[in-house]
Amino acid sequence: MVCSHVDKWLLKSDRLSIGPETTLESLVTWSRFTRSAHVFALFGFILHICGPLVIPAIVASKSAPKYVVDHGLQMCSDISKASLNHNGQVEDSIAEHFLKELEDLGSFIHSIHSLPKHLIGDIHSGVAKTAFNFATRALSIIGSPIMPQSKLGGRAAMHVTRMLSNYASVLYSAMPDLVAVPRASIHPAIRSAIDHRATPCPPAESTREFMQHARSIQFCFAPGCPESAQSSGRVYMRCSGCHVVAYHSKECQKRAWTDSKLPHRDICKKMKQVYDVGGNYLRRKEDQEKFIREMKRAKISDSMLMEISVWLSTAFSKLQWKGLPATAGGHECSS
């Protein structure tokens, strides 16, 4: 030991392996201490990379959404109290700081967008209404005259506006009773996001979204298999027919093929047909139009696309990770 202060540190018994909650809560503690969401923003990267390993910790530990709400409201309060210049606006640096902090909070907000509604409800239990109010208040501030004109049209302001309105719309659709705000009093940006979410998606668009999501998530598609690529650390094999779903093992694939409720053999050929035509356009959002065009050109029927969407949607709802459904993904599809 080399420094005089080492004896003031924690005991060795405190240094136990205590799960992903530790990672989550430590980032929140640092963020609370530094009064900045900069460290908290790391959370988004960790969730992106470790996905299934940390989702249960987010659900179990309420610290992340609570921090988002507390820090977000604090930022709103700080900017409201800031002194105004002769134009009646806050200084550029203060507006920039406000937007940056909200962007950092966005790493968490963005990462939970694709979770199923009931998980969003579980994560926000006790803070749903406050979270909705935070988003509303922050959006009102961004649109208020105190924000400098130079910041309003900027990338950061637009990004934060989109992120907050999506967040509030997700909360509203997941927990309308808890949020309990009359539609007429909802902020226009949030209302428009809610309407967008409720608008049925054309079949080709929703199928593309579901297939893309299926190819990006890291869970085994066999019913009841709790493994994810992260938990098993194994190379997952994609179905050589459809190239969309992946399995943890050969046994999982066999079980899924003949499953009594959702057999993969019912859909594999249809998905292959769609993948063969539009598989190259699943990766980038910009390729959506190309995908739709290819479906039309290959005369793939809307009913087949719908069938694939419904199959994948049902499969997502059955994915499990240690008792927690994984992710539902995407937009509602038109029916």
Add this chain to the structure above:
Amino acid sequence: MKSSFRDQFDPGHAVDMGITVDEAVSFIVEALEDPLNPRWCGPCVAACMVVIMFDHNTAETLINRNHIFGSTIVAFLTAKRSIADIETLEANWSICKCSRDHTIGHGGAVAVHNIVTGTMEPILAMLSADHRNRAVGRFGDRVDVIWSVVDHLARFLADAITKVKPFSVAKGRHPEIWPTSPKDLIPYGVQSRR
């Protein structure tokens, strides 16, 4: 390893404090080896982070060259602490209390301490000026050592892992790229305690 445009040396981008980037990395790894019990003082760690942040190498280049550096930063930032623990760390860490006897025999530690104690003010002023929210930060204009360290560590880490692909990490497809597995980012166990 593929070079990025930042790998071309830019003298205006580097901070010449008398220690190299590799020495700064080694110093931080040694300092934070035990995340709950940092070995060296905050100002020296902060100064080394300045050297690293202003270097011409990218964060991912540095971390991929020295995986233990990435793991050390994650272990430090995600160790279980309470606000009171951080306050204790702040109280003990903000001013260099490392004795000369302790630094001798620890590689570049003597040099770092000599440099930092000799040029402490300009370095911390540089850190302080770098804070985007200095005006509304915790202490206004007061130099905040622990914040500087944590902020720089978080920013460095974020820079390093921005482009990592989840599947590649899960499958351990590129052992030369950090994080090599999800466990590198969840060092205190992947099994939920609940």
